[in-house]
Amino acid sequence: MFVQRFSDEYIAMIIYPSNPRREFWDFIVLVITVYVAIVVPVRIALNYHYSSWFYLFEIIVTFIFSVDIYLNFNTAIKKGVKYITDKKEIAKKYKAKGLAMDILSAIPLFAVSAFVFGVTAQSLQVLRLFELNRLLKLHRMNHLLDIWRKRFQINPGTLRLLNFILILALVSHWIACIWIMIGGVRTDSKEYGEIYSLAIYWTVTTIATVGYGDITPQNFTQRMFAIMVMIVGAGSYGFVVGNISSLLASVDVVKASYRKKMEEISAFLNYRSIPADMQNKVHEYYDHIWESRLGHDESTMLNEIPEPLKSDIALFMRQDLIKKVPFFVHAEEKLLKDLVMSLQPTVYLPNSYVIKKGETGSCMYIISTGTVDVVSEDETTVYATLREGSFVGEMALVLDMPRTATVKTREYCDVYILDKSDFDKILEKYPDFAKHIQKITKERMHAMAPGRQDETGKSPLNPETN
Ligand code: CMP
DSSP: OHHHHHHHHHHHTOBOTTOHHHHHHHHHHHHHHHHHHHHHHHHHHTTOOOOHHHHHHHHHHHHHHHHHHHHHHTBOEEETTEEEOOHHHHHHHHHHTTHHHHHHHHSOHHHHHHHHHOOOHHHHHHHGGGGGGGGGGGGGHHHHHHHHHHHTTOOHHHHHHHHHHHHHHHHHHHHHHHHHHTTOOSOSOOOHHHHHHHHHHHHHHHHTTOOOSSSOOOSHHHHHHHHHHHHHHHHHHHHHHHHHHHHHHHHTHHHHHHHHHHHHHHHHHHHTTOOHHHHHHHHHHHHHHHHHHTTOOHHHHHHTSOHHHHHHHHHHHTHHHHHHSHHHHTSOHHHHHHHHHHOEEEEEOTTOEEEOTTSOOOEEEEEEESOEEEEOTTSOOEEEEEOTTOEESHHHHHHTSSOOSEEEESSOEEEEEEEHHHHHHHHHHOHHHHHHHHHHHHHHHHHHSTTHHHHHSSOSOOTTTO
16 A cells, blocks of 8 residues: 555656646756857857856756756656656666766866866866866757757758758857867957857858868868868768758648649640640649648548547538538537538539539538529529538438539639438437428528529528528
């Protein structure tokens, strides 16, 4: 009993990575790590004078990095969709990955060695290098950025691009600092800003293979270093140029795949010498698809998602439609879930026929956007003009008879199709819905009765009464 309670409490002390406080802590560690990665090399390169602020900051960094180690021992580790919460297991994993570097980066190596060896003007040159241990914390960078991606739903492509820019900026900064350290730049100025700006200017012109040659190596070490930067720089520059388009494309995957699809379609239409006006119609159609649902094929996407999640996502994606259909606004969630799962989205072009009078009906349609006319077979009488939120094609299904009217679009219409078998199942399962449909069917029949539409000129049914 006691052992059980104790172990429960022990487990309760586990922090989950998604805990907002833990995330805030990770954010602090990220800021300090980036700060350290920028400032430590500058301090070493420019022989900065160590003020009491420096020592205060050293204490803060040591404290934060040490607390971080403690917290890491108590933070669950995500493995697939599960979390490892057993502390022994967590410690084992942490020891295998990252603990040594975290401990090394937490030690105030510079302060300790300065205390042990004593600081003289000469020894300081070497002792400063002991500050570099702080940079080891950078190994957590990927993990820390990943938290941001999840927290703010950053697109993985954008994050990769940001990561890439960050690494490029940091590496350039370090190269500039090393350049100053191993010989400095030829300038009379003692200004730190001036010296650094010249060094970073040299770095960027060298990495970008521009090499104006106005800043040149001063000594053997700088020459060797310049050769190395040139070789690595040329390679990485090629990599940057080669990858920038794919990196940019990955920022907006949907747009990139849409563009590719459009190029393929254009090439095909040209190849088959399709007349220009028909080509324009095809382009217009795809433009409409792009604008109305961002080129995503809802059904294909949904098919890849497992059942319970699928209906939640379908409900969320089609909530705009649900809001447009007055009956659905107050309908029970189960009915809506069943319904949205059965709906198939499709698009009708302007002036096209959704339904033709006399045909056998196998489905009904819910209009999501656009306007349709319900007309007689010869199209001389308009029974009704229906807009978003209305539905058509239910009469043939309810009354088991041929289509009673022709339905024609006025403009581009986004329509959801509900199959007869699904329609029957839903009607059977939800009597309220069945009653509602039957009521509307009756009203529509009445409106179509000979002479009725001539009196009013239009059907009593509009989206508001649906
Ligand atoms: P259905 O008969 O299956 O196919 C034609 C559709 O037009 C019909 O179902 C109704 O959904 C719709 N419809 C027919 N008459 C009217 C009307 N008077 N007002 C609105 N819609 C109608």
